[in-house]
Amino acid sequence: MIDLTSTNLYREIHEQPAVLTRLLLEERGTAKALAAEIQRRSVDHVVIAARGTSDNAARYAQYLLGAHNGLPVGLATPSLFSIYGQPPRFGNALVLGISQSGKSPDIVSVLAEAQRQGALTAALTNFPQSDLGQAADFVLDLHAGEEKSVAATKTYTASLAAIALLSTALSGDHELRRHLEQTPAVAAQALALPGVDRVAERYRYMSACIAIGRGFNYCTAFELALKLKELTYTVVEPYSSADFLHGPLALLNDGFPMVVAAPSGKMLPELKAFMATAQERAAELVVISDDAETLAMARMALPLPAGVPEWLSPIIAILPAQLFAMYLAHTRDYDPDRPRALRKVTETR
DSSP, X not given: OOOGGGSHHHHHHHTHHHHHHXXXXXXXXXXXXXXXXXXXXXXXEEEEEEOTHHHHHHHHHHHHHHHHHOOOEEEXXXXXXXXXXXXXXXXXXXXXXXXXXXXXXXXXXXXXXXXXXXXXXXXXXXXXXXXXXXXXXXXXXXXXXXXXXXXXXXXXXXXXXXXXXHHHHHHTOHHHHHHHHTHHHHHHHHHHOOOHHHHHHHTTTOOEEEEEEOXXXXXXXXXXXXXXXXXXXXXXXXXXXXXXXXXXXXXXXXXXXXXXXXXXXXXXXXXXXXXXXXXXXXXXXXXXXXOHHHHTTOSEEEEOOSOOOGGGHHHHHHHHHHHHHHHHHHHTTOOTTSOTTOOSOOXXX
């Protein structure tokens, strides 16, 4: 069996506190400049082009930029640009591309068309000199260093932090910025919490499960599901707790695994009520939370450090989920650095 601590994935997961520290320090000026241009142009909505893990970061932006900055956020349909050749009008939008490599032609085509239309463009990427970076008026560098493992970890949390940095720059709220600056230290605490390997061992033979999140952590459900699919080849369906009640609830039966991201915040009472409903139907809950009462509802608990504001919790809540996927892959004797059929850069049209 592979020595897990020698893998790129293990190292990159544990590099995340340092990556977050570097990004928040180095990109503050760019975030302020982009925020100033958004305000100068009176931008009234945001369109985001992304794929895969970056698409899950875009889901976070929908909640954060909407809740804190009053900006409606829509997800672009890149094939309208790259294949159909019938792009919609952007109007007075910020068009934001998110891609760790910056190489995917369909994402680049969205920003190129936005520039042609005169819209403000920005990119979040780990490669500022990439095609995506060249197509953007502003580039927020993720500062993650080379990500060798196929499964994205540090570039995902860096993308969330970059979105949060832009949001705080737009709001000008010093208290929000102070909380954001504390996230690297909290991330280090979350990665040091024990017991994730024991949770993974229990689910060695799991073939399917459900991932649940809601509100700010809707993105966490999708990113957790993606990591389990990529690394462990488990069939995982992500849902908001509200959507799951509209039909998929029929899936639940005795012992069906369900992973729930339920950090403290306004959404927690709704999630606890949902978890009680799932338990009535004999679902087996794996719970990611900082709330003791919520963790007590779990068959297996993945604790989080306490005191993280709900709007920042997706940066922290995904960390035990990444560890869970990594340990489960290792338990099954899969190579976490080389998932089958996948490669690091996927260039789609």
